[in-house]
Amino acid sequence: MTADFERLARAERAGTADLVEIFSAIQGEGPRTGERHLFVRFLHCDMKCAYCDTPACHVPLDAWRLEKTPGRRDFERRPNPEPVDALRDIVVGALSGPVRHTAVSFTGGEPLLQPWVIRALAPAVRARGAKVLLETDANLDAAFLSVRDCIDVLSMDWKLASATGEPVREGAHRNILSASRGIEAYVKAVFAGSTADDEILAAARAVAELRPDIPLVLQPATPFAGFRDAPSPDRVLAAQEAAMAVHGDVRAIPQIHRLSGQM
Ligand code: SF4
Numbered sequence: 001m002t003a004d005f006e007r008l009a010r011a012e013r014a015g016t017a018d019l020v021e022i023f024s025a026i027q028g029e030g031p032r033t034g035e036r037h038l039f040v041r042f043l044h045c046d047m048k049c050a051y052c053d054t055p056a057c058h059v060p061l062d063a064w065r066l067e068k069t070p071g072r073r074d075f076e077r078r079p080n081p082e083p084v085d086a087l088r089d090i091v092v093g094a095l096s097g098p099v100r101h102t103a104v105s106f107t108g109g110e111p112l113l114q115p116w117v118i119r120a121l122a123p124a125v126r127a128r129g130a131k132v133l134l135e136t137d138a139n140l141d142a143a144f145l146s147v148r149d150c151i152d153v154l155s156m157d158w159k160l161a162s163a164t165g166e167p168v169r170e171g172a173h174r175n176i177l178s179a180s181r182g183i184e185a186y187v188k189a190v191f192a193g194s195t196a197d198d199e200i201l202a203a204a205r206a207v208a209e210l211r212p213d214i215p216l217v218l219q220p221a222t223p224f225a226g227f228r229d230a231p232s233p234d235r236v237l238a239a240q241e242a243a244m245a246v247h248g249d250v251r252a253i254p255q256i257h258r259l260s261g262q263m
Pocket of ligand 1: 047051054108110137
């Protein structure tokens with residue numbers, strides 16, 4: 001965990017956001033892979049997964065970076081925290097330009113550590129015709145309920161202890177999965193080479209029980225920094241076969257943005 005709760009409390013009182021970056025890119029995970037999204041990446045996380053590929057979200061950044069022109073990587077630095085009103089203007093400006101975005105992806109870090117920011121930005125995102133997509137580790141169920149009606153697409157993790165190196169918060173995962181009924185959603189389970197079938201089956205059974213209408217995405221962990229425990233091609237097939245024995249819609253989707261050299 002790398003969340004600074006005193007700093008987060010100050011940000012909420014002041015109506016500000018603690019950020020890492022905003023940029024325009026191809027969505028590289030899950031069933032909406034390939035769409036153009038505007039990514040709002042939050043600082044702070046309540047986990048520290050072994051495979052985490054966003055180390056900046058764990059650092060107490062005093063500045064964040066804004067892509068001035070969507071897709072051009074012409075970043076400028078701005079001080080943290082950013083006032084929410086100014087952040088809304090930035091997002092609206094990006095959505096009003098010539099590059100069309102299907103969704104704004106609130107990602108991190110863990111966006112549900114700053115739910116007031118999501119609530120403040122969502123109406124403006126929808127008013128510009130884009131969807132509000134939440135990418136969450138699905139551990140903060142109370143915070144999810146506070147933003148539920150703002151979310152158009154839920155990308156929720158089902159964390160696997162063998163891959164993250166941390167305990168699974170199954171109760172919170174189940175609460176969020178149940179509360180998501182009626183929302184477009186998918187569950188993403190990042191799995192490692194050492195992940196056993198029983199962990200994957202627990203995720204598949206929960207999706208089959210609580211949201212049988214949505215896909216379970218098995219995402220092979222991508223090697224990053226010191227993490228090397230990626231599943232083999234044969235293991236990906238075997239994991240999908242095991243999960244499909246209990247849930248009908250199981251998709252094995254790697255991180256496409258990493259394979260194609262995108263951010
Ligand atoms: S939940 Fe996501 S951002 Fe947080 S440590 Fe895990 S992979 Fe990184």
